[in-house]
Amino acid sequence: MTVATYPVTAPVVGPALKPRLRHHHFLLAVALLLAVLVVGLTAGAVLSRPTPTACHFSCGPDVGRQYLSPTAYVSSAFGYRVQYDARAFTKSNASSSGVQLSTRDGSGVLIISSAAGSDTQSLLQLSINKINSNVIQDVQAVGQLPGAEIGEVQGVGWVYTGTFVPPNGGQSLPVTVIDVAASHAGVTIGALAIGPQDLSSVANLPFGLANAQELDQPLTETLWAARP
Amino acid sequence: MSATADEGLMTGSLICAHCGQSVPPGTFCGFCGAHLHEEKGRRRLGHFAASPSEHVLRTALISTLFPHLMRRHAHVFRETFAGGALLVLVLAALRLYTPALLLAAALLPVLYLLYVHEAEVWERRPLSALLATFGVGLLLGVGYSLGFGQLITPSFAGTEQGPLLSGILLPVVAQLAMVVGPSTLLWRKDLDEALDGLSVGVMSAFGFVFASVVAGYWHNLTAPLVGQAAVSSDQILNILRVAIIGAVVSASTTGLVTVTLWLRRHGRGRGLQKSILLQPAAMVFVALLAQVGLGLGSYFLSSLLAVVALWALGAAALLMALRVVTHLALLEEGAAHVIAPSSPCSECHMVVPSMHFCPHCGAARSAAPKRFRPDLEVVR
Ligand SMILES: [Zn+2]
Ligand SMILES: [Zn+2]
Numbered sequence: 001m002t003v004a005t006y007p008v009t010a011p012v013v014g015p016a017l018k019p020r021l022r023h024h025h026f027l028l029a030v031a032l033l034l035a036v037l038v039v040g041l042t043a044g045a046v047l048s049r050p051t052p053t054a055c056h057f058s059c060g061p062d063v064g065r066q067y068l069s070p071t072a073y074v075s076s077a078f079g080y081r082v083q084y085d086a087r088a089f090t091k092s093n094a095s096s097s098g099v100q101l102s103t104r105d106g107s108g109v110l111i112i113s114s115a116a117g118s119d120t121q122s123l124l125q126l127s128i129n130k131i132n133s134n135v136i137q138d139v140q141a142v143g144q145l146p147g148a149e150i151g152e153v154q155g156v157g158w159v160y161t162g163t164f165v166p167p168n169g170g171q172s173l174p175v176t177v178i179d180v181a182a183s184h185a186g187v188t189i190g191a192l193a194i195g196p197q198d199l200s201s202v203a204n205l206p207f208g209l210a211n212a213q214e215l216d217q218p219l220t221e222t223l224w225a226a227r228p
Numbered sequence: 229m230s231a232t233a234d235e236g237l238m239t240g241s242l243i244c245a246h247c248g249q250s251v252p253p254g255t256f257c258g259f260c261g262a263h264l265h266e267e268k269g270r271r272r273l274g275h276f277a278a279s280p281s282e283h284v285l286r287t288a289l290i291s292t293l294f295p296h297l298m299r300r301h302a303h304v305f306r307e308t309f310a311g312g313a314l315l316v317l318v319l320a321a322l323r324l325y326t327p328a329l330l331l332a333a334a335l336l337p338v339l340y341l342l343y344v345h346e347a348e349v350w351e352r353r354p355l356s357a358l359l360a361t362f363g364v365g366l367l368l369g370v371g372y373s374l375g376f377g378q379l380i381t382p383s384f385a386g387t388e389q390g391p392l393l394s395g396i397l398l399p400v401v402a403q404l405a406m407v408v409g410p411s412t413l414l415w416r417k418d419l420d421e422a423l424d425g426l427s428v429g430v431m432s433a434f435g436f437v438f439a440s441v442v443a444g445y446w447h448n449l450t451a452p453l454v455g456q457a458a459v460s461s462d463q464i465l466n467i468l469r470v471a472i473i474g475a476v477v478s479a480s481t482t483g484l485v486t487v488t489l490w491l492r493r494h495g496r497g498r499g500l501q502k503s504i505l506l507q508p509a510a511m512v513f514v515a516l517l518a519q520v521g522l523g524l525g526s527y528f529l530s531s532l533l534a535v536v537a538l539w540a541l542g543a544a545a546l547l548m549a550l551r552v553v554t555h556l557a558l559l560e561e562g563a564a565h566v567i568a569p570s571s572p573c574s575e576c577h578m579v580v581p582s583m584h585f586c587p588h589c590g591a592a593r594s595a596a597p598k599r600f601r602p603d604l605e606v607v608r
Contacts (some may be wrong), residue, residue, distance in 0.1 A: 014572025014579040017600050019301045020346050029342055030308055037334040041442060042326050045449035132530040138462040163448060165466065166394060171373060173447045 073099040078114050078187045079225030080151070084218040101218055108195035108211040110218060115188050120156050120181040123190035127179050128160070130192065136162045139177060148180040150189050151222035155182025161197065173197070176209040180219070185226040191219055246270045247500060254580070254587025256280075260500050261559045261585040261592065271501070276551065277558035277585075278423075278595035280575060284555045287544040292551045293430050293479055294340075295423055295595045296347035298574045305339055312339075313472065320464050326449045328464075332471035333441045336479075337362070337434040347597040349427045352418045361428045364409030365435025372402060372436070373443035391527050399523035402440070403515055406433045406482045414493050421594055422557035425490025426483050426550075433478040441471050465536045473539045477522065480546035481515035484553055491557050501560040505553050518546055558592040571602040 021029065071086040077096040084091075089101040089110075098113035111130060115123055131139060139162040148157030157180035165172040174197040181190040198210035209215070241250045246269060247260035256263055261277060263269035273284045278295035279302070282288060290297065290306045297305060312335040319328035341362070344350060350357040376398055410428040413419055419428065442449070488508040491497055497506070504510050525538045568582035574596040576589035582602035585592055593601055 012579050014577050016577065017298060017572065017574050017597075019298070019304075020348070020597070020599075021342070023304060026304060026342065026346070027308065030312075030338060033338045033341065034312070034331060034334055037338070038327050038330045041330050041449070045326055045446065048450055133462070133532045134526065134530055134535050137466055137532055163463075163466075171444050171447060 073101075073112070075099075075114055078116070078189075080114065080187065080189060081223040082112055082218050083221040083223070088214055089218070103195075103211060103214060108193070108215050110215050111192040111194075112218075113190045113192075115190075116186060118183040118186065118188055120183050120188055120190075123181045123188050124156065124158065124179050127181070127190045127192040128158075128177070131162070131177070131194075135165060136175060136177070136194070137165050138163050145178060145180060148182070150180060150182040150191060150219050151224050151228070153182040153184045153224065153228050155180050157181070164196070178209060178212075178215075184224050184228055187225065189222065189224075193219075251583070252581050252587050256585050256587055256590035258581060258583030258585050258587045259562075260498075261590060263590065271556070271559070272590065273555075275590045277555045277590070277592040280586075280590040284552055285548060286551070287547050288551070289476065289547065292547050292554065293426075293476075293483070294343045294347075295426065295554065296349055296597050297343065298597060298600075301346070305343065309335065309339060313468075316467065317464065320467070325463060329445060329449065329467050329471060330442070332467050333438050333475075336472065336475045337438050340431055340434050344427065344431065348599055349424070350419060351598050357413060357416075357419065357428065358431070360412050361409045361431040362435035364412070365406065365432040366439040368405040368408060369436040369439025369441075370443045372405060373440040376401070391524055395524040395527040396520050399519035400516055402436070402478070403481060403519045406436045406478060407485055408432075409435075410482070410486050411489075414489065420490070420494040420496065422487050422491045422496075422554065422561050423595060425486040425488075426554060429482040429486030430479040433482040434475055437471075437475040437478050441474070445470075462532055465532055469536045469539050473536070473543050476543040477518070477539065477546055480543065480550045481518050483550045484511040484546075485515050487511075487550070487553055487557050491561060496561045498560060498562050501556045503556055506556055506560060511553065514549065518542060558595060561594065568602045572600075574600045 019026075071091075072081050072083040073091060073094055074081045075097055082099065082101075084101055087104070089103060091099060091101055093100040097115070098111070101110040101112070102108070111127065113123065113127060115126075128139070133139075139160050142159045142161055145157030145159050148155045157178060160177040160179065162175050162177055163172055164175045175194055176197045178193040179190070180193075181188055183189075193209065193212075193215040195209045195211045195215060240253065242253050242264075243249070244251050244257040244260060244262060244264065246262035247257060249257070249259040251258045255265065256272075256275075260270075261272070263272040263275065266272065266274070276282045276284045276291065279291045279299055281299060282291055289309065290302050294302065294305060312331065316328050316332045316335075319331060341358075344354065344358070348354075407429070409432040410425070413428050419425075485508065488506055488511045491506060492508050522539060522542050526535050529535045529538065562584045570579050571582045572579050573586040573589060573591060573593070575591035576586060578586070578588045580586050580588050582593065584594070
C-alpha cells in the first residue's frame with residue numbers, strides 16, 4: 001500500500017479559470033461558421049436548381065394506342081376490368097375490389113380501389129389516406145385535376161405533391177400524387193397514382209408526374225361492367 | 229493519521245475503503261473517485277465524473293457529449309444549441325425550407341468544432357485529428373448517401389427492397405463507416421484517454437450525418453428558395469429527426485464504441501470498475517442493435533409522428549447509456565498513484581491536491597479543459 005502525505009492546505013477558492021474564447025467571441029464564431037455553411041450551401045443548391053423546359057405549342061399528352069390487353073385485373077365484386085401492359089407493370093395486392101400496379105422499375109405505382117354507390121369524394125379521401133406518411137411526407141394539395149377520367153367516364157381528381165423519404169437514408173425526392181375517382185351505374189372506382197416529380201420534360205407538364213402517361217394507360221383502358 | 233468527514237479539511241490522510249489507498253481527506257477519493265461517505269460510493273451514480281453536480285442517470289446533451297467543458301461555461305453551449313434549434317423553427321415559419329434544414333444539420337457539428345477548440349481536446353496536431361474524424365466522416369457520408377441512394381429505387385407502396393436492405397444493411401454500414409475515421413487514430417500516443425475516444429467518435433459521427441443529410445436531401449434543397457406553401461409540421465418533424473435527433477443517436481452509438489475501444493487499446497484501466505459496459509465487443513453490439521432497431525422501426529411504422537417519437541426515445545436512451553459508460557471509464561482509467569502540487573479544480577474552483585479526482589467535488593481531472601490540467605507525476 002502506498003502511503004503518501006499531503007500538504008496541509010486550508011480550503012481556498014482558487015482563481016476563476018477563464019474560458020479560451022470569451023462569451024461574445026464564442027457567439028460570433030458560432031454565428032460566422034453557421035452563416036458560412038448555411039448561406040454557402042443554400043447558394044449552391046439554388047444555383048444548381050433544374051430549370052423546367054418551356055412549353056410552346058404542343059404541350060398535350062401523346063395519346064397512346066388503344067389495345068385490348070391480354071393482361072387485366074378483373075374485380076370480382078364489381079365486374080370492372082383494368083387492362084395493363086404486363087411488360088410495364090407488376091400486379092400485387094389484388095382483392096375483390098382493388099389492385100396495385102407497380103411499374104417494373106419500382107418508380108411508379110397505381111392503386112385501384114372501388115366501392116358501391118356514387119360517393120366519389122369519400123373514395124378520393126380513402127385513397128389519399130392510404131399513403132404511408134413516413135415514406136411519403138408532407139403531402140400537399142396543388143389543385144384540382146382537369147379532365148379526370150376513368151375508362152371514358154368523367155370523374156373528379158386532385159393533384160398533390162409530396163416528398164419521398166427512404167426510411168433509412170439515401171436520397172429523398174419530390175413526388176407527384178394524383179388521386180382520381182369516377183362513378184358509373186352504382187359503382188365508384190378510385191385510382192391513386194404516385195411517381196417521381198420531374199418538371200424538366202414537357203411531356204410531364206403541368207403536374208410533373210414523371211411516368212404520367214405510363215400510369216394513365218391502365219385508367220384509360222379500364223372497362224366498366226356496365227359499358228358507358 | 230486523523231480523518232474527519234468535514235469537507236475540505238485538508239489535514240493528514242485517510243485510507244479509502246474502496247481502493248485501499250491513502251488519500252487526502254475530502255468528500256471523494258482522489259485516487260479512485262469513490263464517494264468516501266456514501267453507501268454506494270464506489271460507483272457514485274449521484275455524481276457524474278465529468279460534472280459532479282449532475283446525476284449519471286439522466287439525459288443531458290451537453291455534459292455528456294462535451295464533457296471537457298467547465299460547468300460554468302457549459303451553459304453557453306446549452307443556450308446556443310437551444311437558440312439554434314429555435315432559429316430552425318423560425319426559418320421554417322418563414323418558408324425557408326433549405327436554410328432551415330441546413331442550419332439544423334450544421335448546428336451540432338459547428339458547436340463541436342468550437343468545443344474541440346475551446347477545451348483544446350486534441351492538444352497536439354488537432355488538424356490531423358480533425359481530418360481523420362470530421363473529414364473522413366464527411367467523405368463517407370456523401371458516399372453513403374449517393375452510393376446507397378442508387379440502391380433504393382423509390383418504391384412508394386413500401387416493401388420492394390424489403391426490410392433487409394433498408395432496415396438492417398444500411399444502418400449497419402452507416403455505423404461501421406462512422407468508426408472508420410476514429411480507428412485510424414487509435415494508435416496515436418497523444419490521444420490515449422477514454423475522453424479522447426469519445427471526442428473523435430462524436431466528431432466523426434457529426435461529420436457523417438451532416439454530409440449524408442445534405443447529400444441525401446439535395447433534391448429538396450434545390451427547390452425554389454421561398455416555398456409556395458408554409459413548411460408543414462411534417463417537414464419540420466422530419467428536419468428535426470434526420471438532422472438533430474439522428475446526429476445525437478449516431479454520436480452516442482459511435483461514442484459507446486470508441487470510448488470502450490480507447491480504454492482497451494491504451495491499457496489505462498486499473499481494474500477498479502468491472503462491468504460488461506466497458507467491453508468494446510459489448511458496445512459494438514449495443515450500437516449495431518440500436519441502429520438496426522431504429523432502422524426496422526422506421527421501416528415498419530407508417531406514421532411519421534411515431535417514427536420521430538421512436539427516434540427521440542432512442543436518442544435519450546443512448547445518450548444516457550453513453551453517459552454511464554463514460555462515467556465508468558473515467559472511474560476506471562488512470563495510471564499508478566499520482567500526485568502533484570495543489571492546483572485549482574476547474575469544476576469547483578477549490579485549490580486541491582492534484583490527483584485523478586478532485587477530493588472536494590469528485591470531478592475527474594482528466595475531464596477538465598486540457599490546459600487547466602495539472603501535470604500528474606507517478607509516485608511509485
Ligand atoms: Zn479510493
Ligand atoms: Zn473540484
